[in-house]
Amino acid sequence: MSEVEQLLQKIEDGIVEHGGDLGGWTRLDGDALQLFDGRITLRAELRGGPSIGSAGMIHLHILATLHDYDDEVLDACIVGMGENREAALAQAAVIWITCVAGPIRSFLDDRPVCSSCKAGVKGGDASKGYCPGDYGLAPGLRSYVGPAISRGFTDDRATSRLDDTKPWFRFAAESAAPRRVHLAKATILAKGKAGWNRELEIDGHDVSHVDPDWPAGVRVSEVGYLTRFAVFAFPDDSPEVARQAELDRTIRRFAEDFSKYESVDPLMEDMVAQGFDPDLVHEVESLSTIAFGRLLFEPYGLQYSPTIIRARRDGRIETDVPLMGVPAYSRARAVGARLRETMPMEQFRSLCLYNAESNAIMQAMEAADGKPEFNKMKLYPSVVPDRGVDERTMDAAMAELSAFIERDRTRQKRPWWKFWKS
Structure with a gap:
C-alpha cells in the first residue's frame, strides 16, 4: 500500500x-x-x-x-x-x-458542525457555532472556519484570545483565484517579544503571503504557532468571480507581451484596442508590476512597505491602503509565481525590473558597487494614481508621501529611498 x-x-x-x-x-x-x-x-x-x-x-x-x-x-x-x-x-x-x-x-x-463556526453572523451566538466576528474575511461571503491547532505553547490563556475578532484570513477573498469556492489556511507564529507573523495560503499554494507584523493584539513570551482553515464562497450572483477572471486575463496578457514592445505605452494601447478595459490595464501597469518586482527581490530581505498612497480620479487622496487588499496586486503575486516557472528568465526579470521600486533597488545596487546591504534597505510607499488623475491631485499625493517620509526620518535615522509611479 x-x-x-x-x-x-x-x-x-x-x-x-x-x-x-x-x-x-x-x-x-x-x-x-x-x-x-x-x-x-x-x-x-x-x-x-x-x-x-x-x-x-x-x-x-x-x-x-x-x-x-x-x-x-x-x-x-x-x-x-x-x-x-x-x-x-x-x-x-x-x-x-x-x-x-x-x-x-x-x-x-450550511450549518456549523465539529467545532466549526459560521463567520460574520450579525448577532450570532458563538457558543452555537454562529460567530459575529468575521476572522478578517470580506463581507458577503459564506464562510465556515475550523478550530485552531497549536504547537509550542504551554499557556492557553493568551492564545485563547485569538478569536473571531482577529484578522486571521484578511485579504483571502481579494487574493483568491476566479472560482466560487475556496479553502484558506492561516498560520500565525508567535516570536515572543518580537510579536507575530502570519502566513496565509489559499487553495494550497496558489496564493502565499506573509505578514511580518500581524496585529494579534496579544502578547506572549513563548515561541509557537497556531493554524486553522476556512472554507469560503462568493454568492451565486456575485460579479467578483467574473471580475477576477478578467483581471487574471489582463495580468497574463500584459506580462506575456511585455518583452515584445520597446516601451509600455504601445503595449497598453494595443491591449485597449483589443478590448481590454482601460482602467484595468492601467491598474495592471501600476500595481501588478509592483507585485512582480517584489517576487524577484523579496528573498533578499528588503523592507517593503505593505501600503501605498492612492491618488484618485475624483481628487481624493487615500493613505495607508494595504496592497494585499488591491486585487491587481494580490492576484499578480499568484499569477507571477506561475509565470516565473514558464517564462524565459530574462523576460521575467525584465518584467520585474519595470516598476519604480525595482528601479530604486537597482540604483542602490549601483551606488553600492553591486554589494548592497539589502536587509538595511527600506522602501517607502509608492504613490499610485488612477488613470486620468489631474496634476493637482498628484501634487497633493506627493505631499502626503513627503510628510510621511519626514515623520519617519525624525523617528529613526537610516538610509532611505523615495519613489513614485507616474
Missing part, C-alpha cells in the same frame, strides 16, 4: 470512528476516498520542501473535490510530524479530520 493510500485509509478510519456530523457512507478505492455519502472525493499528493526530509516529517496536499459544486477542488496543505513516517502520516490524517473536515461538511450542509 502506497503512502497516499495509507493516509486515505487513516482518514477513512478516523471519519468512521468519529461518526456523528461527519457520518455517512465511505468508500476507499485505491488513491481516491469518497466521504459524506459520496458528496466529496479525497485524493492526496506528497510534496517536498526545504525542511521536509526527515523520516518523521511529511508535507502533503489533500485535495477534496466537491461534487455539489461543479467538482471544485479544495486544496489543504498539511505537514505531519511524528517519530517516524507512519506517525507523521497519522498526524496529517488527524489534522485534516480536525481542522478541514468540519468546515467542509459545515459548508456543504
Whole structure:
C-alpha cells in the first residue's frame, strides 16, 4: 500500500470512528476516498520542501473535490510530524479530520458542525457555532472556519484570545483565484517579544503571503504557532468571480507581451484596442508590476512597505491602503509565481525590473558597487494614481508621501529611498 493510500485509509478510519456530523457512507478505492455519502472525493499528493526530509516529517496536499459544486477542488496543505513516517502520516490524517473536515461538511450542509463556526453572523451566538466576528474575511461571503491547532505553547490563556475578532484570513477573498469556492489556511507564529507573523495560503499554494507584523493584539513570551482553515464562497450572483477572471486575463496578457514592445505605452494601447478595459490595464501597469518586482527581490530581505498612497480620479487622496487588499496586486503575486516557472528568465526579470521600486533597488545596487546591504534597505510607499488623475491631485499625493517620509526620518535615522509611479 502506497503512502497516499495509507493516509486515505487513516482518514477513512478516523471519519468512521468519529461518526456523528461527519457520518455517512465511505468508500476507499485505491488513491481516491469518497466521504459524506459520496458528496466529496479525497485524493492526496506528497510534496517536498526545504525542511521536509526527515523520516518523521511529511508535507502533503489533500485535495477534496466537491461534487455539489461543479467538482471544485479544495486544496489543504498539511505537514505531519511524528517519530517516524507512519506517525507523521497519522498526524496529517488527524489534522485534516480536525481542522478541514468540519468546515467542509459545515459548508456543504450550511450549518456549523465539529467545532466549526459560521463567520460574520450579525448577532450570532458563538457558543452555537454562529460567530459575529468575521476572522478578517470580506463581507458577503459564506464562510465556515475550523478550530485552531497549536504547537509550542504551554499557556492557553493568551492564545485563547485569538478569536473571531482577529484578522486571521484578511485579504483571502481579494487574493483568491476566479472560482466560487475556496479553502484558506492561516498560520500565525508567535516570536515572543518580537510579536507575530502570519502566513496565509489559499487553495494550497496558489496564493502565499506573509505578514511580518500581524496585529494579534496579544502578547506572549513563548515561541509557537497556531493554524486553522476556512472554507469560503462568493454568492451565486456575485460579479467578483467574473471580475477576477478578467483581471487574471489582463495580468497574463500584459506580462506575456511585455518583452515584445520597446516601451509600455504601445503595449497598453494595443491591449485597449483589443478590448481590454482601460482602467484595468492601467491598474495592471501600476500595481501588478509592483507585485512582480517584489517576487524577484523579496528573498533578499528588503523592507517593503505593505501600503501605498492612492491618488484618485475624483481628487481624493487615500493613505495607508494595504496592497494585499488591491486585487491587481494580490492576484499578480499568484499569477507571477506561475509565470516565473514558464517564462524565459530574462523576460521575467525584465518584467520585474519595470516598476519604480525595482528601479530604486537597482540604483542602490549601483551606488553600492553591486554589494548592497539589502536587509538595511527600506522602501517607502509608492504613490499610485488612477488613470486620468489631474496634476493637482498628484501634487497633493506627493505631499502626503513627503510628510510621511519626514515623520519617519525624525523617528529613526537610516538610509532611505523615495519613489513614485507616474
